[in-house]
Amino acid sequence: MPAGESGTAHPAPKVVPAGRPGRTGLEPALGLTSRPLSPETWPAFARLVKKHNGIFGGCWCISFHLRPGEGKRTAAQYRAMKRARVREGRAHAALVFDGRNAVGWCQFGPTAELPNIRSQKAYEEGLRGFPDWRITCFFIDRERRGEGIANRALQEALREIARLGGGTVEGYPEEVAGRKVSRSFLCSGTLGMFEKEGFEKTRKIAMHRWVVVRRIPPDRTRVGVAPTGATEVGPAMDTSPREVRQNS
Numbered sequence: 430m431p432a433g434e435s436g437t438a439h440p441a442p443k444v445v446p447a448g449r450p451g452r453t454g455l456e457p458a459l460g461l462t463s464r465p466l467s468p469e470t471w472p473a474f475a476r477l478v479k480k481h482n483g484i485f486g487g488c489w490c491i492s493f494h495l496r497p498g499e500g501k502r503t504a505a506q507y508r509a510m511k512r513a514r515v516r517e518g519r520a521h522a523a524l525v526f527d528g529r530n531a532v533g534w535c536q537f538g539p540t541a542e543l544p545n546i547r548s549q550k551a552y553e554e555g556l557r558g559f560p561d562w563r564i565t566c567f568f569i570d571r572e573r574r575g576e577g578i579a580n581r582a583l584q585e586a587l588r589e590i591a592r593l594g595g596g597t598v599e600g601y602p603e604e605v606a607g608r609k610v611s612r613s614f615l616c617s618g619t620l621g622m623f624e625k626e627g628f629e630k631t632r633k634i635a636m637h638r639w640v641v642v643r644r645i646p647p648d649r650t651r652v653g654v655a656p657t658g659a660t661e662v663g664p665a666m667d668t669s670p671r672e673v674r675q676n677s
């Protein structure tokens with residue numbers, strides 16, 4: 430439900446030049462690092478957003494934070510709201526970096542921080558309880574799509590959730606099998622991305638949109654460790670599925 434979504438032109442799929450090492454889409458991008466969104470990483474986040482005209486003409490990745498009555502603001506207001514949230518620790522995302530440039534993110538947060546999901550009405554109709562965490566939004570630099578960066582961003586978000594104490598995590602991805610879907614509609618990720626990380630489908634909330642859930646155990650080696658330096662992207666903790674809440 431990106432602010433200003435209507436009227437957004439969908440970018441044409443990128444044609445990846447053959448022979449560009451690590452950029453063929455068939456192999457994982459190399460040399461990437463990850464850091465949480467924070468006041469220190471805000472400048473890199475802001476550069477990526479500005480490069481894409483504010484995302485959907487000025488959303489600044491605020492939509493999923495909004496409660497009724499907080500929408501319909503200008504891009505500058507959304508930017509200020511997002512920045513204040515980051516300063517106050519009320520906006521979470523795993524940012525993926527190539528060098529000093531952020532090339533994508535996976536937004537996550539406690540349910541209270543992200544009250545606004547797509548298909549909210551259908552979601553509430555079948556609701557049995559809120560999760561501890563939600564994963565609501567992905568965005569990847571348009572020049573870097575098809576390299577597996579969204580998959581990496583999801584892994585990093587799960588790692589960060591584990592560091593923050595773990596718990597039940599919900600995502601709201603799109604089922605894309607057998608149909609062509611604009612990348613702009615995949616801002617909450619694909620079902621395949623989540624299933625690869627051990628999430629299980631619980632119920633459908635739109636024709637192609639699922640609620641998926643997984644329990645993430647706390648990373649006891651890192652709980653409470655301040656997220657300071659960059660971490661190499663790559664498996665460092667066991668993120669295999671443990672207990673999955675049955676909700677259907």
Ligand SMILES: CC(C)(COP(=O)(O)OP(=O)(O)OC[C@H]1O[C@@H](n2cnc3c(N)ncnc32)[C@H](O)[C@@H]1OP(=O)(O)O)[C@@H](O)C(=O)NCCC(=O)NCCS
Binds near residue numbers: 431605
């Ligand atoms: C959707 C998006 C996040 C995917 O990022 P990406 O880095 O290119 O994705 P990856 O290369 O990691 O691929 C992830 C999976 O999505 C699939 N995928 C990506 N684009 C797809 C498309 N248009 N249709 C179907 N599947 C697609 C890939 O095949 C891959 O599946 P697999 O892991 O099972 O092979 C990216 O295109 C994007 O940022 N789109 C814009 C989203 C947006 O507007 N966000 C704003 C927020 S409100």
